[in-house]
Amino acid sequence: MNNKKFYCLDMFPYPSGSGLHVGHVEGYTASDIFSRYKRMKGFNVIHPMGWDSFGLPAENYAIKTGVHPSKTVDTAINNFTSQMKKLGLEYDWEREVKTSSSEYYRWTQWLFLLLYKNGLAYKKKAKVNWCEKCSTVLANEQAETGFCERCGDQVVQKDLEQWFFKISDFIEDQEFEGKKIKGLLSGLDDIDWPQTTKIAQKNWIGKSVGAEVIFAISDDKDNYNLNVFTTRPDTLYGCTYMAINPEHEIVEKFKNSIKNLSEVSKYIEESKKKTDMEKIIDAKDKTGVELEGISAINPLNNKRIKIFVADYVLSGYGSGAIMAVPAHDERDYAFAKKYNLEIIEVISGGDISKEAYTGDGTLINSEIVNGLSVEEAKKKIIKYLEDKKIGQASVNYRLRDWLISRQRYWGAPIPIIYCDKCGELPVPEKDLPVLLPEDVDFLPTGESPLKYSKSFHEVNCPLCGKKARRENDTMDTFVCSSWYYFRYLDPKNEQIFAEKDKISQFMPVDLYIGGADHSVMHLLYARFIAKVLQRYDYTDINEPFKKLRHQGMILAEDGSKMSKSKGSVVNPNDVVSEYGADALRLYEMFMGPLEEVKPWNTKNILGVKRFLEKTEILSEKVVEDDSKKDSQDVILEINKTIKKVGEDIEELKFNTAISQLMIMLNLLGKKEKISFNTWKKFLLVLAPFAPFTSENLWLKLNEKKSIFEVSWPEYDSSLLAEEKVSLAVQFNGKTRGLIDVEPNTEESVIISMLKDDEKFKKYLSGAYKKVIYVKNRIINFIV
């Protein structure tokens, strides 16, 4: 029976105060049509909805107005729910989840502990945006300008202890207790996702293959080995200086030998003040300061090279230091030109007097690899480094571990306790959930409000029983949304986040619909968490979302983004009250392909509105007596419609499905009477799109069951196969007319038909060189 299940999932919304917008409606209508259709096809469909209700907006609103986030969120949820019901969105409401409820976040905390106990959650210092005046951490978007959003003071980068999830452990495939677990990279091959989204994930992970090379750093007294990562070990002979990022430890290590320490320190101080934004702005102009008094040694030729501190070298990537090869790297080239450093060409093929050459070529000026290709040289140099123990093959990733700490109130508390005696301890599972206190002060004091809630903060140590304190950071809301699709399957369970049986009954998600804005973060984190749960045997699921589709953004009428300030936001409520829910559903589906970006056009709603009205009018023509047979064209068209609409739904091509429904209705409109039988079929295929209209008209037929309890109609494929085809008649590739023939007619038959045809006779009077005949499509005479 398992093969008949269907898990249809929507990305659950953040319940914002402004209610559903037309973009939500688009995605949700699509999944609603799909799941209604699958149900009619006999699938055991699960189609849940819930609320991603933790997060900054509710907290900021609380700071502004004093209304508690749980109130704001509940009001919004009520509003969302009633809007969804009005739109005829049919959800399994008994499965509803809310991430900010303690029954839910209890398991978010449990998940944290699972990672913690297995060494996948850890604490380390990390840079945060810090405002000294407010003494608080700021989110990136609050620090975008480099100045604090609240007080206008300058934002600095500060190191704070932060919690991380070790997502890096799951990039590649792994074997764990005999179980093979596919990683975040190779797992992408197994899933039916938009290519763009897969590529976005791949790029985000950013795998680079290369080598680590050990450079000796020396001040003539001490030696220190420093690893650098490079993707171009083949260019090692062209390395003419080394650059380290401003936070690199060797500055501290060699501070007594650095002759220009004050100049260096000044540079480091200034670069610390820079926010990410400023660094991007400054990116074109590369700056740096030489560390006078120390140098590095190229391990291949023992050449001494200068060392620079330069903020174009990132601290978080590789070892925070690079071997610079100006001849073959654009950034190093710019830096070398600016500071007049040596540029040695080691790969021929470019013109290094003008620019860095990053292409392929033959190695020159490179002793042991001269004459080799780039590929060969890479291999040989790595081999050489490994033999001499001065380096090795190595892989680096752009993806860092996931920073999940938030110095915020409205999130799931991190279940950790600090005891002066026993140290850092996980909250015992039996003590979960760690409840978020209600009695907090929202006035902006600067730090996490939890810190000032005594009832929350003070706790007894689970080991020694003495007074201890709780962690007062909360978790990133992406943690909450990384596992909700499991909870839907067993939403009330108090023993476990979801029973394994129930998970295997419905997972993986068969169709996941949501915005492309989640292409990277949410989808990557959710895949990671699914793999963690697989590793520790809570599920057998490696990839949670088998098929993913995005709904494209809906733009304002003028083609720009809908914006509140421009007043161009369309409120679905207004559309529903003016045109009805079915019209809105149909219109949004008829606009164009689901995944495409498309402009809103209120006038166009009239088209689908007329279609619905016409449907109601035509219902008057229905005759119960089937002895009055439908004409052949109606029988053919209704069969075509059942086929086409079904196939189009499967491919999420709702726009063309609706167009076929319109063609069908237009044909019925031309007839005196419509048979009961045909009309029922028509209503059935219309039902997923326009549930209200079709159900009404269905019940008018004195049917006792709801239309949604009836099976999707069958079509007669033999009938469709017999339909005459219109063949295009071409001469030298130019279409001169059409001819109706039986399907699969022989070439010779067609030619003799054409010779008798008044219209085509004249073209065939002379000789022709060749005939190209494609059955049921074209016949082309080459003269």
Added chain:
RNA sequence: GCCGUGGUGGCGGAACUGGUAGACGCGCUGGACUUAAAAUCCAGUGAUAGCAAUAUCGUGGGAGUUCGAUUCUCCCCCGCGGCACCA
């Protein structure tokens, strides 16, 4: 800059694995109904020429492959989205 994605009538968009370009809808034009208007119904609607049959051109621009290209290949232009010094 890199990666991705798209460019088809006045507009939203259709077109199966290369085979009738413009389905369906909006809008527009003419007609019917009406004292009139709205609504509704009927007819027409890519451009140019023609009374018409029909002909020529036409899917961002340019080349190519093919009997045949919106579809495949190469080059270029423009829009949109993501990433942004990742060594």
